[in-house]
Amino acid sequence: xxxxxxxxxxxxxxxxxxxxxxxxxxxxxxxxxxxxxxxxxxxxxxxxxxxxxxxxxxxxxxxxxxxxxxxxxxxxxxxxxxxxxxxxxxxxxxxxxxxxxxxxxxxxxxxxxxxxxxxxxxxxxxxxxxxxxxxxxxxxxxxxxxxxxxxxxxxxxxxxxxxxxxxxxxxxxxxxxxxxxxxxxxxxxxxxxxxxxxxxxxxxxxxxxxxxxxx
Amino acid sequence: xxxxxxxxxxxxxxxxxxxxxxxxxxxxxxxxxxxxxxxxxxxxxxxxxxxxxxxxxxxxxxxxxxxxxxxxxxxxxxxxxxxxxxxxxxxxxxxxxxxxxxxxxxxxxxxxxxxxxxxxxxxxxxxxxxxxxxxxxxxxxxxxxxxxxxxxxxxxxxxxxxxxxxxxxxxxxxxxxxxxxxxxxxxxxxxxxxxxxxxxxxxxxxxxxxxxxxxxxxxxxxxxxxxxxxxxxxxxxxxxxxxxxxxxxxxxxxxxxxxxxxxxxxxxxxxxxxxxxxxxxxxxxxxxxxxxxxxxxxxxxxxxxxxxxxxxxxxxxxxxxxxxxxxxxxxxxxxxxxxxxxxxxxxxxxxxxxxxxxxxxxxxxxxxxxxxxxxxxxxxxxxxxxxxxxxxxxxxxxxxxxxxxxxxxxxxxxxxxxxxxxxxxxxxxxxxxxxxxxxxxxxxxxxxxxxxxxxxxxxxxxxxxxxxxxxxxxxxxxxxxxxxxxxxxxxxxxxxxxxxxxxxxxxxxxxxxxxxxxxxxxxxxxxxxxxxxxxxxxxxxxxxxxxxxxxxxxxxxxxxxxxxxxxxxxxxxxxxxxxxxxxxxxxxxxxxxxxxxxxx
Numbered sequence: 001x002x003x004x005x006x007x008x009x010x011x012x013x014x015x016x017x018x019x020x021x022x023x024x025x026x027x028x029x030x031x032x033x034x035x036x037x038x039x040x041x042x043x044x045x046x047x048x049x050x051x052x053x054x055x056x057x058x059x060x061x062x063x064x065x066x067x068x069x070x071x072x073x074x075x076x077x078x079x080x081x082x083x084x085x086x087x088x089x090x091x092x093x094x095x096x097x098x099x100x101x102x103x104x105x106x107x108x109x110x111x112x113x114x115x116x117x118x119x120x121x122x123x124x125x126x127x128x129x130x131x132x133x134x135x136x137x138x139x140x141x142x143x144x145x146x147x148x149x150x151x152x153x154x155x156x157x158x159x160x161x162x163x164x165x166x167x168x169x170x171x172x173x174x175x176x177x178x179x180x181x182x183x184x185x186x187x188x189x190x191x192x193x194x195x196x197x198x199x200x201x202x203x204x205x206x207x208x209x210x211x212x213x214x215x
Numbered sequence: 216x217x218x219x220x221x222x223x224x225x226x227x228x229x230x231x232x233x234x235x236x237x238x239x240x241x242x243x244x245x246x247x248x249x250x251x252x253x254x255x256x257x258x259x260x261x262x263x264x265x266x267x268x269x270x271x272x273x274x275x276x277x278x279x280x281x282x283x284x285x286x287x288x289x290x291x292x293x294x295x296x297x298x299x300x301x302x303x304x305x306x307x308x309x310x311x312x313x314x315x316x317x318x319x320x321x322x323x324x325x326x327x328x329x330x331x332x333x334x335x336x337x338x339x340x341x342x343x344x345x346x347x348x349x350x351x352x353x354x355x356x357x358x359x360x361x362x363x364x365x366x367x368x369x370x371x372x373x374x375x376x377x378x379x380x381x382x383x384x385x386x387x388x389x390x391x392x393x394x395x396x397x398x399x400x401x402x403x404x405x406x407x408x409x410x411x412x413x414x415x416x417x418x419x420x421x422x423x424x425x426x427x428x429x430x431x432x433x434x435x436x437x438x439x440x441x442x443x444x445x446x447x448x449x450x451x452x453x454x455x456x457x458x459x460x461x462x463x464x465x466x467x468x469x470x471x472x473x474x475x476x477x478x479x480x481x482x483x484x485x486x487x488x489x490x491x492x493x494x495x496x497x498x499x500x501x502x503x504x505x506x507x508x509x510x511x512x513x514x515x516x517x518x519x520x521x522x523x524x525x526x527x528x529x530x531x532x533x534x535x536x537x538x539x540x541x542x543x544x545x546x547x548x549x550x551x552x553x554x555x556x557x558x559x560x561x562x563x564x565x566x567x568x569x570x571x572x573x574x575x576x577x578x579x580x581x582x583x584x585x586x587x588x589x590x591x592x593x594x595x596x597x598x599x600x601x602x603x604x605x606x607x608x609x610x611x612x613x614x615x616x617x618x619x620x621x622x623x624x625x626x627x628x629x630x631x632x633x634x635x636x637x638x639x640x641x642x643x644x645x646x647x648x649x650x651x652x653x654x655x656x657x658x659x660x661x662x663x664x665x666x667x668x669x670x671x672x673x674x675x676x677x678x679x680x681x682x683x684x685x686x687x688x689x690x691x692x693x694x695x696x697x698x699x700x701x702x703x704x705x706x707x708x709x710x711x712x713x714x715x716x717x718x719x720x721x722x723x724x725x726x727x728x729x730x731x732x733x734x735x736x737x738x739x740x741x742x743x744x745x746x747x748x749x750x751x752x753x754x755x756x757x758x759x760x761x762x763x764x765x766x767x768x769x770x771x772x773x774x775x776x777x778x779x780x781x782x783x784x785x786x787x788x789x790x791x792x793x794x795x796x797x798x799x800x801x802x803x804x805x806x807x808x809x810x811x812x813x814x815x
Contacts, residue, residue, distance in 0.1 A: 032564065033566075045219055045381060046219060049217075049219050049383065054382075054383065055219060055381070055382070055383065056347075056380055056381065056382045057219070057380065057381040058376060058379060058380040058381075059379050059380075060323050060324075060375070060379065067564070067566055067567040067569065067779050068564055068565060068566035068567075069564040080382075081454040081455070081457040081458040082451075082454045082455050082457075082458040082524070082525050083347075083376055083380035083381075083382065083451075083454065084376060084380075084524055084525075086524055086525055086526035087526055089526075099561060099562070099564070100564075102559055102561055103561050103564075122779075122782045123562050123563060123564035123565070124564070124565055124567045124601075124602075124777065124779065125562045125563060125565075126562050126782070127774065127777075127778075127779060127781065127782045127783075128602065128603055128774055128777070129771065129774065129783055131560070131562040132560075132562075133562065134559050134560060134561070134562075136558070136559060137559065140558050140559045143558075167793070
């Protein structure tokens, strides 16, 4: 319904430098408390504002932070109403942790893009040995390609971040990947990123961003 | 200039631009960032009060004194602050008084899902409901003016999705209103029964005036679209309704939701074929509108429980469309365990006490006691109820660990089966509303043991300072409350007080055993700063525990402390060095000496 309303909207630069009709886009970042999903979302939202979009971003704080599942939702386009992304509505999902990719797959639009960080963080029931961390997450997701998932991109953001000097920069590697997936490379993202980080972290994170953009 | 702000940041900005000079709050999700952001404006005096009642009273006094003042709290905080709220409606203001209540539909981080809109008619104050960040800012500014114009406190009611969603806000300049002169007026500001009788009549008159003005209020607007459906809505529900119905429907978007614009509602209803009320949680608007004799549908279609979203509305109004357009993918919305997940069993990811959390040592020690009842409280340590520690029996509200603990113990005693009750409360929660419970325990000779889990900070809401920290919200050094002295002052005997480091298990276990045997009220203070505090993290960086595989008998005793840094991978018990802060609790529970601390 939202998309119908956009028919008369002006064109903005979207998607690999092709002028395409603007549609509202929805994005979901999912991970585990402490992985830096919120920082990545903030940088992304700020960049989208700079590109002239109406942007809404929604996050959940509080108890959910303590090692729980964390989601941030971003919507952008000409005019956005609801700040939250519903089931089957996300154009792109970026999962900072493998299990969370599977958990939130129901929110992916049919044939949407799923970016998965091939990284495992054991939830408490697994730590306690009550449940198994499934070993078939990626294969199950792969089977959905062409049915449920349009594009599946699996990467080792943690390994890349460690090679760059600090595992914590994995969120910015993933940020780079999602910028590319959305075709938003035109903006100087390094400049946006700098606004959110202290000087001493600039070099590392810009490298992480560039690494993500190359993947 | 437009900026992307959360609703909370926008509320803070609105207070700044409105010339607010005093703001007070107690932290609580989803309201916390309001005061954190206000504190950044040097023109405003901002404080973390010990609780919401104190916060609202500070703001009330400031408003009587002529200042524009704001108090912010989460929904349940307004229960604590309800006492001053109701009487401040009678007293009215001098400088504007704005109360922000942040409700939590969906209980993302709360113990209930109460709908605080009802407080407005109940307390007889005005109610505004912004639906995005721009409105948060605009409504706060307007609320101060409205408060002064009608001589009434104004409630701004927001919800989690408004508080924690970012959207664009046009920034403005601050209006330097200053502080109005104060003149003594006991008939207005000293609410004795004689004065209250008079003031009650005045409040009703003021509400009548405000109700008439509501008809023309810029906060309430009609957006004409298709006339078959007329939607009356407010707050975040407006955004959801717009997303679902677009231009197919007409909207009466209410910003001022108490008093309601009765004539406007009737006119709108008469101009559309059918009226629907789209609102989250309780039928607040629906009941009021039905009481006007206007036919409408709301909760017959939409749920009372849980958070609303466009999907739920779509399902209620266009079930056929959902099947046709989205097929199976939306079915999964109802049942997240859809197709792909059938082949895959996804373990849940419940919140857990952090690696190195000082609360763990206490809960582990309590888990060793037989037949004790643990009365819990609100904070990170609410997680003491989750496995494997699983010691907590009850959680009600802030401070109830102690007072409900007293009641539990009395019940067991009256029933002839006495049991030891431990009341576990954090330092900030103790300052909030635990002290009076402890006074009761002493005065009324309870035998409970109160454990004050002193981690020097309000941790769960993101490290806000509290009276025990020794620093104010705006960064000034101040007198830190002395817990031991306070506990002694209310009458706990020195021999019934233990101060322990919860990282030292033997010491902690000894204290809980002594408390268990005590026949008088007993206090244990577990003292150790939150593991996530920046200086704690810095000091402990590099310290961690390691398991020597050759010594490990795989007895898994260390897993019983529920530390997220310890896991079994391919048959080996391993400690994640990056997550571990070397608290050493696992080392102390290992009977085989297989765990060593490194990096000290």
